Amino acid sequence: MALREQQVELAARVSLHDALPCPLRRIAGLDVGFEDGGATTRAAAVLIDARTGSVIEQHVARIETRMPYIPGFLSFRELPALVEALAMLSSTPDLVFVDGHGVAHPRGLGVAAHIGVETGLPVIGVAKKVLVGEFEEPGPMPGDRTPLLYKGQRIGTVLRSKLRCRPLIVSPGHRVSHETAFEQVLVRLAGYRLPEPTRLADRLASRRDAASRA
DNA sequence: GCGACAG
């Protein structure tokens, strides 16, 4: 079966309804990086205590890259490593933040949405650039936002997370509403453009963090 | 046909 047909089927399983535990206990951040000029895919998973914000544990999964990057099909390239890293966590997170789009995708299945339907966990997609859709530039203040529209439908939120920084594109991955998605990102901002879960996973995935340089 | 195109 062709990949785009798989996307359409998987996308039909995505839920935009909130299904998160009231007091969130643990949240996770996921991101991918590459080594050996792309031959090796490196996925990072960071587990954070939702109440204190402290890191509980973090892992890195490294596997052979199986597919090239094709716009619109990113999840098939990164999913294997991401699932591997997620499985390394000793406890399941109540909410997962993924670097990339959720439903803000041509066929509604960005990496965040793909991981969501694959694991059944609540997921939020946090991307740095738009893939598809139109929007009005949001105001300059952190928290300012405008809806991302595509074919007459809302597919995400263009969110200003930091002053003088390009806005983030936030979209539900699975079991989360548009409202909850950007609100959760706002709550996890710690003075940086990216929310903590994604920011920390990003540093671990790309090998420019203190730990891997040791 | 031309340009755009998450990471």
Added chain:
DNA sequence: ATCTTGTCGC
């Protein structure tokens, strides 16, 4: 994503 130091600006 990745190759890569310093540098301009707030």
